[in-house]
Every structure is written in structure tokens, then in C-alpha cells.
Amino acid sequence: MSTQHTPGPWKVKDTSRPxxxxxxxxxxxxxxxAIIAYPANGWPPNEMAANARLIxxxxxxxxxxxxxxxxxxxxxxxAPQQAWLAQARxxxxxxxxxxx
Numbered sequence: 001m002s003t004q005h006t007p008g009p010w011k012v013k014d015t016s017r018p019x020x021x022x023x024x025x026x027x028x029x030x031x032x033x034a035i036i037a038y039p040a041n042g043w044p045p046n047e048m049a050a051n052a053r054l055i056x057x058x059x060x061x062x063x064x065x066x067x068x069x070x071x072x073x074x075x076x077x078x079a080p081q082q083a084w085l086a087q088a089r090x091x092x093x094x095x096x097x098x099x100x
Contacts, residue, residue: 004097008029008030010036010055010058011027011030011056011059019067025038025052026052027039027055027056036055039055041084065088065092068088069085
């Protein structure tokens with residue numbers, strides 16, 4: 001499974017100062033050596049933190065979905081499971097710009 005994104009793991013880093021009234025969050029490599037993204041400001045702090053956590057989890061979520069999809073692809077003919085597999089493939093395609 002090749003990827004074009006910066007490999008994970010990623011984590012959320014809070015660079016806010018106690019005197020500030022807004023959160024300053026960034027998504028960084030787990031090593032802290034590079035910034036991956038900044039979640040948009042202007043959201044309520046709890047929502048911005050939740051967005052940051054979701055973004056930081058993206059590499060692991062993608063890998064888990066790819067692994068689960070590979071397992072289910074050959075082991076199920078059940079219609080609900082095939083529907084889930086189609087949904088998983090669409091999400092993977094969205095994340096990787098591949099055709100579903």
C-alpha cells in the first residue's frame with residue numbers, strides 16, 4: 001500500500017499560551033519535527049480540538065480501513081458486508097485519489 005501523504009503517526013500540538021484566549025493547534029509528526037496542517041481557527045475550541053484529533057488520526061484510520069477492506073474483500077458475500085466494503089473503498093479512494 002503506497003501513499004503519497006506524509007507517513008504517520010501524527011499528533012496534535014497545542015502552542016497556545018495561557019494568556020491567550022484562543023487555541024493555537026497544529027498537526028505535527030509524532031516526532032514533532034514537521035508541521036502537517038493547522039485546523040481552521042474560528043470554530044469553538046472543543047470543535048477545533050476534535051477536528052485536530054481527527055486529522056491527526058487520518059494516517060492510522062486510512063491504514064486500518066485498507067487492512068480491514070483487504071480482509072473483507074475475499075471473505076464475505078453477505079450483502080450488508082459488501083455494502084460496508086463499497087463504503088470503505090469509496091473512503092479510501094477519496095483519501096488516496098484513486099478510482100473506487
